[in-house]
Amino acid sequence: MEFRLLGPFEARRDGQLVDLGSRRQERCILAVLLLDMGHLVGTDRLIELLWNGRPPTSARSAVHTYIGRLRASLAPYGVRIRTGGDGYLVERDGHQVDVDEFSRLAYRASRATDPTERVRLLDHALALWRGPFLADTADGELRERLHGALEELRLSGLELRAEAQLALGRHTWVLNELPPLVSRHPTRENLVAILMTGLYRGGRQADALELYRRTRQVLVDDFGVEPGMRLREVHQRILRDDYPLDRPSRPVYEVRVRGESLPWSVGGHPALEFCNTFAGWGHEPPLPGSEWLREYRTLAVWAGHVGLVEDATVDMLIELARHDPDAATAVLEETRALRTRLYACLIDPDDQQAFDTVARHAEAAARTLVFQRDTGGCGRWSPNPTVGIRLPVHAAAWSAAELLADPRRLTIRVCPDEMCGWLFLDKAGLRRWCSLATCGQTAATEAPCLTT
Structure with a gap:
């Protein structure tokens, strides 16, 4: 079976969509088990996530009922949910989860030294995202609790891909793709630095400096901090008109x-x-x-x-x-x-x-x-x-x-x-x-x- 969590919840077998007929709460439980497939997830953890820390008195028996229904709907497809101690786990048995594939590709991309190969791997990894994580299953609070690290991995992958595109001389790609992302994450300084570099290489020095001014204002007003070392360095080099154009920037650390x-x-x-x-x-x-x-x-x-x-x-x-x-x-x-x-x-x-x-x-x-x-x-x-x-x-x-x-x-x-x-x-x-x-x-x- 193939499970897709990076977007609306989907289950597929041999490429065909499988209707498990599960309720939203059951899909949530299954998603949590799939995120840690092969490892035991405690019942208390499932209860905490499913009811956002405010469980009813019947929560434990409800989880037991949901697991029973999931077992019945998954059994025809060879997916086994095993009870162990005070919790449950989904047996691996060759089943695939898109979250694991995304993480594997992102890791391979981080080790790639050739920017063309890095772009190829990250294009494949990021294409696995079909929308917000568990878009039709988890509410906003649960989604935030479940995928904080995963979202950070996605953003880091986007940054790596943008830097690799700059290394290949594709600053136009950066100018087309990054502005909406920077608008959604205005204090993510690495993204801002990459976009500033793309603007500078595209002959838009004034726009790059204006982007820095806006970013600095947000950081000062909202957090009381000045921009970090890397962003300040990009700003100063653009002011001096000596920012290196022949290689991508590297982390200051x-x-x-x-x-x-x-x-x-x-x-x-x-x-x-x-x-x-x-x-x-x-x-x-x-x-x-x-x-x-x-x-x-x-x-x-x-x-x-x-x-x-x-x-x-x-x-x-x-x-x-x-x-x-x-x-x-x-x-x-x-x-x-x-x-x-x-x-x-x-x-x-x-x-x-x-x-x-x-x-x-x-x-x-x-x-x-x-x-x-x-x-x-x-x-x-x-x-x-x-x-x-x-x-x-x-x-x-x-x-x-x-x-x-x-x-x-x-x-x-x-x-x-x-x-x-x-x-x-x-x-x-x-x-x-x-x-x-x-x-x-x-x-x-x-x-x-x-x-x-």
Whole structure:
């Protein structure tokens, strides 16, 4: 079966529309189960969503009735709803959901380096949207609660596609497609920056500057903040008439080293930069472009960039990975797992399991250490290059151990912006956001950073 949630709810088999005869509440329950297909969704969660936190006393029995009807209508098509604990799940059994396909294509597009391929993938992904999410099923409140992250993924995909179109010299496409989107999202600064760039490349410098003026006014009046760094930079370059026309702009929180995209430095320690990603940790599914640790080569270049290994060693590691790609992939996956555990350990000092995992990696790294003289004449411990292709994971683990043993670890804070989650050091205890250009603007909630 194929289920379509990106627009009016549809179920199809072999391309033909299937009438399940389900009521709106039943379609809502089925949609929630399909969004997390193969995983248990608790009955309390279904009740909370279905009645927007105001359930009747008969809510639990009503859910049981709805599930029974769904089972009866779906059984002829091989769709099984299983009861597990105090909840339900839809068995995967090869069934397809357009939300999963959209997320998969968006992720592939985020990894594509060729702008033509990126546009192709995103055209396919965005074409899956036939209208508002669950347009004929969920009311506005439920829709907002269910698809906040999904809508963010769609908007990020639109931004990526527009940037790729600019990279292909298609600023006319941007001028035709982006104005309505910017009108609906006037404070989404990345969209505004892309449209300003398109206007400038189309010879409409005055219109680009007027767009900036209007955007700044909205940000100041509604949120009390000035435009972020990237938007200010685009504005200043247009004023100087020197904005680069031969390449698409990149996020201000990205740096390029040896052709690799690495995290922008906000933490003040290599282990923090290791944890931080482009778009933060708070997105499910991850946003396009959120994963900086894409290949083993990226890992090796990062280790050299932050000073964990020598430049000559980076060259050696890249060559080793070229000759043994399977081993390089295994090391990359191990390093990603270490990063996840380190992040958990830093935001929750009581997470003993995460700490123990990092500690085991650090102990393995310690067995490879040599004491060397650096270029400044000081001595330092660092992993021995003779360990070969596993050197970056040892370097990252040793850096993590140094941070966990450092008193500064007590000043680590996590940015509360729902679009971020970056870690940074705050000795004064006064910073609210990590200082990324996008932070603090999506969160109307004035939640303070969490001290760990």
